Amino acid sequence: MIAAVLAGGFTGVDLSQPEFAVGEDHIMSESNVVAVDLTEQEWYLLRRGMGEWGGSASPTDEIARVLGFASEEDLLRGEGRRLREALKREEALSWADWRRALFATEVVFASAIVGAGWDWSITTGLSDEETIGLLRAVQGKVFRAMRSA
Structure with missing residues (x-):
């Protein structure tokens, strides 16, 4: 699939509007809102990660869809902007x-x-x-929060 994305040929499932996430022992609605207790450095990591898509990264519509956005425009100026603002407010x-x-x-x-x-x-x-240490910490906290929600 990654090769197809890089070649511009990915036409698979649009992940921008999934309905449910399947956990180890339950199914959780995509719209459930969950607070995750992140450190300031972990919030910073996510803010910078999202922000790099408007900077040094080179997104395409295909990459944006794989990431869960409708298009490059949505990643940079639509849902991506809304998400960057929510991360700034640590929501x-x-x-x-x-x-x-x-x-x-x-x-x-x-x-x-x-x-x-x-x-x-x-x-x-x-x-x-x-970055790797922070990513592992955030991954663990997010997925533990999802399982307990």
Whole structure:
């Protein structure tokens, strides 16, 4: 699938409007709002991760759809902007928004093809080592919060 996305040929399922998330032992509505107790550095990571899509990253409509947005425009100026503002205010988010923010951050950090790649540490001030540690912490907190919601 990733090869198809990079080649511009991805026409698979639109993940921007999923109805349910399946957990290990239950199904949770995408619209459930869940507060996650993140540190200031963890909030910063997600804010920068979402913000890099309007900076050093190179999104396309296909990449935006894989990340859970309707289009590149939606990622940069629509739902992505709304999500960036919610992250600035450190708000509780829906499962769909937590997933989009986390996945968008993972991709923009790691990918030198569509993401910030090597520029990440320069543009965010976070080293790769710091970022990986923060990502793992956020992943754990978000998924534990989802399971307990």
